[in-house]
Amino acid sequence: MRRSSVSSTGWSISIARRGILVRHLVLPGRTDNSLAALEMIRDVSPFIPLSLMSQYTPIPAVRRHPLLGRRVTRDEYEHVVNAALDLGFEELYTQEVDDRALNPDFDREEPFVWGGTGGRDELS
Numbered sequence: 668m669r670r671s672s673v674s675s676t677g678w679s680i681s682i683a684r685r686g687i688l689v690r691h692l693v694l695p696g697r698t699d700n701s702l703a704a705l706e707m708i709r710d711v712s713p714f715i716p717l718s719l720m721s722q723y724t725p726i727p728a729v730r731r732h733p734l735l736g737r738r739v740t741r742d743e744y745e746h747v748v749n750a751a752l753d754l755g756f757e758e759l760y761t762q763e764v765d766d767r768a769l770n771p772d773f774d775r776e777e778p779f780v781w782g783g784t785g786g787r788d789e790l791s
Contacts (some may be wrong), residue, residue, distance in 0.1 A: 686716070687715060687716070688715075688716045688717075688718055688760075689708055689715055689716070689717050689718065690718040690720060691704055691705070691708075691717065691718065691719055691720065692720045692722070692723055693719060693720065693721055693723065693739050693743065693744050693747050694723055694734070694735065694739065695723065695734055695735065695737050695738060695739045695740070695743065696733075696734035696735075696743075697734065698743050698746050698747055701719075701747045701750075702747065702750050705717075705747070705750055705751050705754055705756075706754065709754045709755065709756065713754065713755040713756050713757055714757050714758070715756075715758075716757075716758040716759075716760070717751060717756050717758065717759050717760070718759075718760040718761075719744070719747055719748055719751060719759065719760070719761055719762070720762055721739050721744045721761075721762045721763070721764045722762060722767075723738065723739055724738065724767075724770050725737060725738070726770060738764075738766060739764060740764070741764045744764045748761055
């Protein structure tokens with residue numbers, strides 16, 4: 668099993684040239700959905716490379732939603748990562764869980780440059 672993490676810059680040095688990589692965004696409060704998705708993917712093949720993403724950032728429209736109004740916790744994310752390992756996935760790519768707000772701001776000249784530390788204060 669190969670387990671990799673995205674660098675602190677968020678960019679990977681490797682470039683995929685062929686094949687498939689399944690990317691799965693873990694949502695807050697919905698680890699049951701993530702586990703069901705992992706089982707469906709594993710039923711196809713545990714050799715499919717799997718990227719588990721932790722970067723869900725709530726937009727202001729769902730800020731008060733009981734589940735989607737917050738970031739994924741470290742415990743939720745690690746629960747899904749551990750389940751993927753237990754299911755026998757051979758190639759797993761993971762991310763750090765942090766509080767950066769990763770919503771692009773298209774009013775800025777560089778909408779994909781995140782300058783702050785993120786968090787709820789920057790979601791307003």
